Amino acid sequence: MRQKKGLFIVFVLSVTGFFLLVAFESFSPVDSITGKDIYRLNCAACHGTDRSGYSDFYPSLINIQESLSKEEVLKQINNGKGQMPPFPHITPEEKNSLIAFLFEEKNEIVESSIENLGERIFLSNCSSCHRATVNDPKPLNVRMMEPAPLAGATKRFTKEEIFKILETGVCYMPSFSHFTLDEREELYSFIKSLEGKGEPKRPTMGEMCPMDENEKKVNKNIQKFL
Ligand code: HEC
Ligand code: HEC
Known part of the structure; x- marks a missing residue:
């Protein structure tokens, strides 16, 4: 009887261990x-x-x-x-x-x-249109009108709004829905680290392209900064 109980415990432990291993494998980043x-x-x-x-x-x-x-x-x-x-x-x-x-x-x-994943994502994906701060040189892809430098965007928008802008894109900004949640977080932290380092006087959302309803909702939030 005692031996049977021991075997049973070993069995339960190994089954639990197996599932823990599987769970760890699938959830580890x-x-x-x-x-x-x-x-x-x-x-x-x-x-x-x-x-x-x-x-x-x-x-x-x-x-x-x-x-x-x-x-x-x-x-x-x-x-x-x-x-x-x-x-x-x-x-x-x-x-x-x-x-x-x-x-x-x-x-x-x-x-x-x-390393510095957020900054690296910014350099490859955003810096051709957005300056990090107003002190940086004009971006490559900008001629007449320039979207706002990203310093202070974390004050102008909530994190959810910034994630939404990344998901859908706005105006001629493309969608970045191919970034994982972790990558978006890293990018957000980088933009946050720019706060106070040469923020634009006013944001530009909606200046370049007519906005759809979604964008208008985001824009309402920044009216107070204008
Ligand atoms: C900001 C947009 C942009 C990004 C980001 C970008 N490219 Fe390009 N790529 C272009 C454009 C525009 C052209 C066409 C350039 C031209 O010939 O004037 C091009 C052309 C190319 C070509 C030549 C294609 C051909 O048939 O001649 C290669 C190769 C290439 N890109 C590789 C890459 C790789 C690798 C990356 C990532 C490290 C990358 N590109 C990132 C815009 C981009
Ligand atoms: C091809 C150009 C382009 C690229 C690349 C681009 N954007 Fe944009 N972005 C825009 C345009 C255009 C707007 C809207 C400006 C307007 O309506 O006046 C905008 C608006 C924004 C805004 C709101 C800015 C404000 O304060 O008014 C944020 C935040 C933003 N982009 C973040 C990013 C991030 C982060 C990346 C890189 C992952 C990125 N953008 C890449 C063109 C671009």
């Missing part, structure tokens, strides 16, 4: 960054999450190996071209893995996590 992630974090906003591009303006990168060599792609990433900015903040290892991904090769895990 992503701890390996591959070339595919480097693509998503730096290139997908313009070239599409599936690399098929948008219109003629943002070319498709599918089968890029048929038209460009790895060296040419590397050069394009380093120097930028036309409306594509250069990416000096992507490390050489990350570029190798990114290019392997683009060339449909096995893309290696480059690292377990990215």
Whole structure:
């Protein structure tokens, strides 16, 4: 009898252990960054999450190996071209893995996590249109009218509103729905860290494009700052 009870306890413990292990595996955050992630974090906003591009303006990168060599792609990433900015903040290892991904090769895990992730996301995805603070030079993609520098956006909008702007995009700002929740949090923390460092005198939401109902709701919240 006693032996049976012991066996039963061992059985229960191993079953629980098994489920705990499964739960841990599925809930633990992503701890390996591959070339595919480097693509998503730096290139997908313009070239599409599936690399098929948008219109003629943002070319498709599918089968890029048929038209460009790895060296040419590397050069394009380093120097930028036309409306594509250069990416000096992507490390050489990350570029190798990114290019392997683009060339449909096995893309290696480059690292377990990215340092200064929020700032890196800003540099690759936002800085071509938004300055961080009013003291920075004018962004590449801005000619006549410029959307507000992001310093102080965390005062002008609630976190939910900023997440919503990222989800849907506004005016000609694209959607960044391909960022994970963790990545949005990191980006939010970076924008928050800009508070007080050269905030614009007035926000610009709605100045450039007529807003739909959703955007109007967000905009109501910032009227008090105008
Ligand atoms: C801000 C938008 C933007 C981002 C972000 C961006 N690109 Fe581009 N990319 C462009 C545009 C626009 C072109 C066309 C440039 C031209 O020829 O004038 C282009 C062209 C290219 C080309 C050449 C395609 C061809 O057929 O000639 C490659 C390769 C490329 N991008 C790779 C990348 C990679 C890799 C990343 C991420 C590290 C990236 N791009 C991020 C806008 C972007
Ligand atoms: C292609 C250009 C472009 C890119 C890239 C872009 N935005 Fe925007 N953003 C805009 C435009 C345009 C507006 C609306 C401005 C207006 O209505 O006057 C805007 C508005 C905003 C606002 C409200 C600003 C305010 O205070 O009025 C926030 C916050 C914002 N963007 C965050 C971001 C973040 C974060 C990123 C990067 C993940 C980003 N944007 C990338 C063009 C861009």
